[in-house]
Amino acid sequence: MDLKLLLISTLLGLFCCSNAQKEGNECINANAKYCGECIQAGAKCGWCTDPNFLKQGETVSTRCDELDSLIKRGCDKAMIENPHGEQKTLKNKPVTHRKKGAEKLDPEDITQIKPQKLSLTLRSGEPQSFDLTFKRAEDYPIDLYYLMDLSYSMKDDLENVKNLGTSLMLEMEKITSDFKIGFGSFVEKTVMPYISTTPAKLLNPCTGDQNCTSPFSYKNVLNLTSDGKKFNTLVGQQHISGNLDSPEGGFDAIMQVAVCGDQIGWRNVTRLLVFSTDAGFHFAGDGKLGGIVLPNDGKCHLENNMYTMSHYYDYPSIAHLVQKLSDNNIQTIFAVTEEFQPVYQELKNLIPKSAVGTLSANSSNVINLIIDAYNSLSSEVILENSKLPEGVTIAYTSHCKNGVVSEGENGRKCSNISIGDETDTIKIKPLGFTEEVEITLNFICECECHKDGIKNSPLCHNGTYECGACKCNEGRVGRQCECSSNDVATEDMDRTCRKDNGTDICSNNGDCVCGTCECKKRDNPEERYSGQYCECDNFNCDRSGNKLCGGHGRCECRVCICDPMWTGSACDCSLDNSTCMASNKQICNGRGTCECGTCKCTDPKFQGPTCETCPTCPGVSQNSLFLFPWTVLPHISFGCGLYLSSLIVQRCHSAGIALQSLCRGGIITANKSPTILLHLKEHYAILGCYA
Numbered sequence: 242m243d244l245k246l247l248l249i250s251t252l253l254g255l256f257c258c259s260n261a262q263k264e265g266n267e268c269i270n271a272n273a274k275y276c277g278e279c280i281q282a283g284a285k286c287g288w289c290t291d292p293n294f295l296k297q298g299e300t301v302s303t304r305c306d307e308l309d310s311l312i313k314r315g316c317d318k319a320m321i322e323n324p325h326g327e328q329k330t331l332k333n334k335p336v337t338h339r340k341k342g343a344e345k346l347d348p349e350d351i352t353q354i355k356p357q358k359l360s361l362t363l364r365s366g367e368p369q370s371f372d373l374t375f376k377r378a379e380d381y382p383i384d385l386y387y388l389m390d391l392s393y394s395m396k397d398d399l400e401n402v403k404n405l406g407t408s409l410m411l412e413m414e415k416i417t418s419d420f421k422i423g424f425g426s427f428v429e430k431t432v433m434p435y436i437s438t439t440p441a442k443l444l445n446p447c448t449g450d451q452n453c454t455s456p457f458s459y460k461n462v463l464n465l466t467s468d469g470k471k472f473n474t475l476v477g478q479q480h481i482s483g484n485l486d487s488p489e490g491g492f493d494a495i496m497q498v499a500v501c502g503d504q505i506g507w508r509n510v511t512r513l514l515v516f517s518t519d520a521g522f523h524f525a526g527d528g529k530l531g532g533i534v535l536p537n538d539g540k541c542h543l544e545n546n547m548y549t550m551s552h553y554y555d556y557p558s559i560a561h562l563v564q565k566l567s568d569n570n571i572q573t574i575f576a577v578t579e580e581f582q583p584v585y586q587e588l589k590n591l592i593p594k595s596a597v598g599t600l601s602a603n604s605s606n607v608i609n610l611i612i613d614a615y616n617s618l619s620s621e622v623i624l625e626n627s628k629l630p631e632g633v634t635i636a637y638t639s640h641c642k643n644g645v646v647s648e649g650e651n652g653r654k655c656s657n658i659s660i661g662d663e664t665d666t667i668k669i670k671p672l673g674f675t676e677e678v679e680i681t682l683n684f685i686c687e688c689e690c691h692k693d694g695i696k697n698s699p700l701c702h703n704g705t706y707e708c709g710a711c712k713c714n715e716g717r718v719g720r721q722c723e724c725s726s727n728d729v730a731t732e733d734m735d736r737t738c739r740k741d742n743g744t745d746i747c748s749n750n751g752d753c754v755c756g757t758c759e760c761k762k763r764d765n766p767e768e769r770y771s772g773q774y775c776e777c778d779n780f781n782c783d784r785s786g787n788k789l790c791g792g793h794g795r796c797e798c799r800v801c802i803c804d805p806m807w808t809g810s811a812c813d814c815s816l817d818n819s820t821c822m823a824s825n826k827q828i829c830n831g832r833g834t835c836e837c838g839t840c841k842c843t844d845p846k847f848q849g850p851t852c853e854t855c856p857t858c859p860g861v862s863q864n865s866l867f868l869f870p871w872t873v874l875p876h877i878s879f880g881c882g883l884y885l886s887s888l889i890v891q892r893c894h895s896a897g898i899a900l901q902s903l904c905r906g907g908i909i910t911a912n913k914s915p916t917i918l919l920h921l922k923e924h925y926a927i928l929g930c931y932a
């Protein structure tokens with residue numbers, strides 16, 4: 242069964258949610274004057290309703306920004322309007338599971354797709370996803386209408402079709418127990434140059450002793466019926482007719498079969514139209530040859546089962562036929578002779594859910610052709626959608642038999658579906674769509690706070706106070722709608738926009754609107770002017786390392802406000818002294834000061850990142866210096882020498898170095914004990930290992 246999309250949208254949706262996406266920050270680019278305008282700019286946009294959010298000089302539109310940016314700028318998350326779409330399933334009958342021979346159901350009681358009815362509430366830029374499940378029902382009813390070309394060249398074909406009713410009934414019983422068949426015929430428009438309009442030829446268009454019926458455009462011979470014998474009887478009474486040119490008027494007939502549902506007897510079931518011919522077709526524009534210029538109106542014009550307006554309306558176009566066949570859920574089988582196979586194959590590519598079969602010279606294979614074409618058509622499920630509202634798009638992803646997943650245009654269909662098979666899910670991600678599922682689209686075009694708006698509020702001279710700001714009436718401007726748009730640029734008003742009676746209005750960084758500076762926006766949405774006279778900005782502060790405020794602060798009115806543990810005009814001076822800590826846990830080894838995380842050594846003899854290196858100390862190896870507070874050295878005084886802890890001795894021995902001792906400039910060598918180098922200065926001892 243073809244899944245046909247039917248779109249039902251609210252009127253409101255046609256007028257909102259269609260803002261064009263711009264480069265950069267779409268929220269700021271929208272220049273939104275009120276909350277509803279902001280949330281239509283994109284799914285990332287929020288509106289700050291805090292009445293005290295705006296800084297001096299900032300425009301109302303700066304309330305609209307991305308959520309993270311609003312929070313960073315000081316808007317409480319609870320005061321940000323950021324609505325989201327939702328979906329509701331209104332009708333969700335399970336798909337029908339039944340076998341052939343089970344209790345007969347009316348077509349309207351058989352369900353092949355679920356859900357059947359949904360309601361989607363959409364916000365611009367925010368997709369909604371949901372699943373559709375399709376299951377091809379067994380023993381599903383079928384209506385088949387056989388439309389035959391009765392021009393003279395189809396004479397032998399008519400003889401074989403006369404017994405089609407009962408034979409086709411027997412074959413279709415293998416597929417469904419509920420089958421109806423109808424019959425119609427066509428020839429050509431009844432005007433020159435398509436037929437001869439001489440009186441004799443109008444009675445019998447055939448030559449010689451051939452007895453042919455008068456030419457006609459389209460005739461509905463038999464409404465859809467389950468009586469196969471009646472089909473045989475009525476078709477057996479038909480006679481061949483004739484025309485002058487080779488292409489036939491079949492498109493006129495197809496149009497009437499599609500749009501005259503009540504006269505034909507179409508039910509809401511699988512609808513098949515078998516179009517049988519051995520010739521080509523006329524289409525839109527060909528009617529001019531007969532002086533017919535009015536386009537086909539796509540309406541039913543059957544009187545006494547005859548098409549009466551063929552001389553008045555042109556042939557339909559292919560696109561027009563596609564639309565009407567699709568609107569009426571009719572699948573077409575072109576049963577044509579081999580000569581015209583290429584032509585109808587091209588036509589098939591333009592008509593969704595259609596098939597082409599090769600008709601033998603006398604139509605003897607028509608039953609097999611119909612069965613094969615039906616199986617081909619019914620094994621493929623195609624989703625299509627009607628015209629979508631402006632600004633709404635739809636995407637398809639299909640999960641089909643044997644794990645086949647497709648997206649894009651191929652995501653619209655599943656192939657090779659057998660009776661009883663189920664397509665696991667068909668995911669459709671819309672900013673809006675539908676199918677033979679009925680989907681109502683509603684669009685979020687206003688914020689929730691809009692409902693609480695106060696018209697003619699004392700806070701707004703001529704407007705509505707809503708969502709933390711004034712929404713001015715037409716013709717009014719200003720943060721409180723206090724000015725007329727015709728009087729926004731007077732000398733008196735401009736005077737209040739000049740700082741210190743200078744000549745620059747709003748510091749050349751804004752416009753004077755209603756006596757108040759409204760600062761200009763920068764190309765970079767992160768950069769802003771502010772202040773009573775737009776004299777401040779957040780991008781002209783000192784830099785360090787090519788970063789504004791060294792990357793450790795924020796710029797307010799051209800001054801860096803540093804983060805904790807940072808200071809300086811560019812916030813490049815760290816207050817963290819851990820990088821100045823020497824190995825003895827002293828700041829800069831007690832011989833310097835820690836400035837911006839770096840040691841400044843005050844003792845000229847010492848250097849290094851923590852002032853622990855003393856390259857000029859007598860006889861001391863740079864690579865083997867140890868600094869200890871004198872008071873904590875474990876020692877025993879022995880003359881001028883000192884016995885040190887075993888730890889220090891071990892460190893020297895591990896380097897393969899003999900120990901010597903230096904005491905106030907004198908070297909003393911111990912006979913049996915390791916010697917040390919000792920240099921006393923104030924209350925510290927610098928120890929070194931000597932080779």
